[in-house]
Amino acid sequence: MNEQTLESALTRPDVERALVSLVERLPEIERSLRRLEDAVDFGVATVNDQQVRQKIDTLLDESNVQIETLEAALKLAEKLPMLLQVTNQLERVLAFAEDVYTDEQTRELIGQRVDEYVSPVKEKADATRTMLTEIRARAERDDRHITLFSLVRWLKEPSVQHGLKYMQATVEVLSEQTKT
Amino acid sequence: MRTHYRVVIVGAGTGGISVAARLLREQHHLRGEILLIDPEMKHYYQPLWTLVGAGAAKKEESEREMASLIPSGAKWLQDKVIGFHSANNQVETEHNGTIQYDYLVVASGIEIDWGRIKGLESALGTKQVCSNYSYEHVDYTWDTLRGFEGGTALFTHPASPVKCGGAPQKIMYMAEDYFVKTGVRSNSKIVFGSANPAIFDVAKYREALEKVLERKRIDTHFRVNLIEIKADDKVAVFEQLDGGETFEVHYDMIHVTPPMQAPAFIRESELADAGGWVDVDMYTLQHKQYKNVFGLGDCTNLPTSKTGAAIRKQAPVVAKNVIDLMYGRVPVASYDGYSSCPIVTGYNKLILAEFDYEKVPQESMPFNQAKERHSMYILKKDFLPVMYWNGMLKGTM
Structure with missing residues (x-):
């Protein structure tokens, strides 16, 4: 920066304000620098202290921290971004599940939907159970002898005819497939 | 009454609540700093209305009290926005004067014009x-x-x-x-x-x-x-x-x-494009002129289908970009135009259409979604409402 540019920069109001602010804060900056210097001196003195170094060595020897532990820590650190993503996803899933569980209206809705699906099945099961009970009761009550004439009469029943037609069709299809 | 908030969200519909919930999940310090403005007392899950009209669902299941859905940490002002003063970072309300914002999200939905x-x-x-x-x-x-x-x-x-x-x-x-x-x-x-x-x-x-x-x-x-x-x-x-x-x-x-059309207070504002919709960048959802303004949902001019599913993908983009802008970073989160339409073709069948800006299918399921399926009908009727109320509006889905 040449002299003319420096001069024009110094005359800019924002630069002037910044310089004034800097000068005003100089004592504070000086104190901070001294504290930093003290901290660095302390660190250097500690590292150079033979007794302290021996204590650290002993601590490391007696601890469970092995080189494998440090390697694992490094590998874990490498995986942290991926782990964070997984944790975030898990957190969202848990938050959703918790919200569903605590939301009375949603619980009510789920209950109604489950009923909608379960009710027809339950009704069908009930109807089947009633039918079987009725069949068993009638069979137990019936003391008639089944004759050939009864069997012939059964053959006229549409449901028996339907079943027999299926049987007939099955026999025909099986027979055709066996021939080919 | 307080007149300045870090984030003001116009509209507490699907988009507004989703963005508020996401901002609060990501940035806890925004508690008490987000204001949702909406005049309605009730919030509706409108996708259910097709089934209601066909007698396959009850309309009461689609309605919830607005107050019960406002995310914890956000405030709700029950009022109408009647105008924007975007150069001064202000919105004008019908009964509560002007509200100042640092960041504005416009998600006021679409208006039905029965009279046309x-x-x-x-x-x-x-x-x-x-x-x-x-x-x-x-x-x-x-x-x-x-x-x-x-x-x-x-x-x-x-x-x-x-x-x-x-x-x-x-x-x-x-x-x-x-x-x-x-x-x-x-x-x-x-x-x-x-x-x-x-x-x-x-x-x-x-x-x-x-x-x-x-x-x-x-x-x-x-x-x-x-x-x-x-x-x-x-x-x-x-x-x-x-x-x-x-x-x-x-x-x-x-x-x-x-x-349908954009609401009048948007159509007549400086935020609108020639068609009356909020004029946002189709990828970042940031307003093209006012950089601290974002838009999402049906009120915007995004060239994709206006659906709740689209908003589900837009909300994280808006939330991320608002946060980036707060921290002085360039907003780079991008929306690809994803939208979805579960097309019910009967009482137990559905084609689940999912696609992007290019009209290219973006299917989530590992099978052909163009086929009518009973499983997808169950998804729409029984699962999507739960995902909406308890996932999307809570900022987790």
């Missing part, structure tokens, strides 16, 4: 004129279907953007299915009058839906727009969009999808 079709407003909910687009009247659709004894059942799609572009045809497919069940299908004719050039924009789903139309023997008229209903005579007047001629169709029932 002559005779519709007075006839709606009577004389076999029904529409699923109103909580008040959605039951009447079901009443109309149940009372239909044959004749012409007419369904329409207007010449304007609509929320969920598939909805006008969904109720038609369900009605057809119902007429088959009740035995009136054989003496009835089903007609679809649509302003669109085809049944669907995305080729893969269009082909599947054309087969559905053929199977269901539905008469289609494309590039026509309903302009008048003569309810006493049961006559609908259409105009040809390519030519301008008008023609009349006699009906025995009509389901109307009304024209």
Whole structure:
């Protein structure tokens, strides 16, 4: 920066304000620098202290921290971004599940939907159970002898005819497939 | 009353609440710093209304108290926004004066213009004129279907953007299915009058839906727009969009999808583009002129279908970009135009259309979603409402 540019920069109001602010804060900056210097001196003195170094060595020897532990820590650190993503996803899933569980209206809705699906099945099961009970009761009550004439009469029943037609069709299809 | 918030969100619908919830999950220090402005006391899960109109769900399941949905840490001002002063970072409300913001999110949804079709407003909910687009009247659709004894059942799609572009045809497919069940299908004719050039924009789903139309023997008229209903005579007047001629169709029932537009306070503001929609960058969702303003959902000019599913993908982008801007970073989160439309084709069948800006299918399931499936119908009817109330509005889905 040449002299003319420096001069024009110094005359800019924002630069002037910044310089004034800097000068005003100089004592504070000086104190901070001294504290930093003290901290660095302390660190250097500690590292150079033979007794302290021996204590650290002993601590490391007696601890469970092995080189494998440090390697694992490094590998874990490498995986942290991926782990964070997984944790975030898990957190969202848990938050959703918790919200569903605590939301009375949603619980009510789920209950109604489950009923909608379960009710027809339950009704069908009930109807089947009633039918079987009725069949068993009638069979137990019936003391008639089944004759050939009864069997012939059964053959006229549409449901028996339907079943027999299926049987007939099955026999025909099986027979055709066996021939080919 | 407090008049400055870090984030002001206009609209506590799907987009507004989702963004608020996401911001609060990501940045706990924003507790008490987010203001949602919305005049409504109730919040509706509108995708359910197709099923309500077809008698397959109760409308009460689609309604919740607004207060119960405002995310913890956000504040709700029950008021109408009547204008924006974007250069001064202010929104103007009807009853509470101006509110100052650092960041603004506009998610005020879409407005139905019942009055644009002559005779519709007075006839709606009577004389076999029904529409699923109103909580008040959605039951009447079901009443109309149940009372239909044959004749012409007419369904329409207007010449304007609509929320969920598939909805006008969904109720038609369900009605057809119902007429088959009740035995009136054989003496009835089903007609679809649509302003669109085809049944669907995305080729893969269009082909599947054309087969559905053929199977269901539905008469289609494309590039026509309903302009008048003569309810006493049961006559609908259409105009040809390519030519301008008008023609009349006699009906025995009509389901109307009304024209829609951006709300007036947006249309007339500096935030709107020429069409009246919030003018945002199609990827970052940041306003093109006012960089601390973002928009999402039906009120924006994003060139994709206006659906809740689209908002589900837009909300994280807006939340991330608002946070980036707060920290002085360049907002780079990007929205790819994803939208989805679960097209119900009967009482237990559904085609789940998912696609992006390029109209390329972006399917989530490991099977062909263009096929009508019972499993996808169960997903829409039973799972999506739970995902909406407890996942999307909580910022976790």
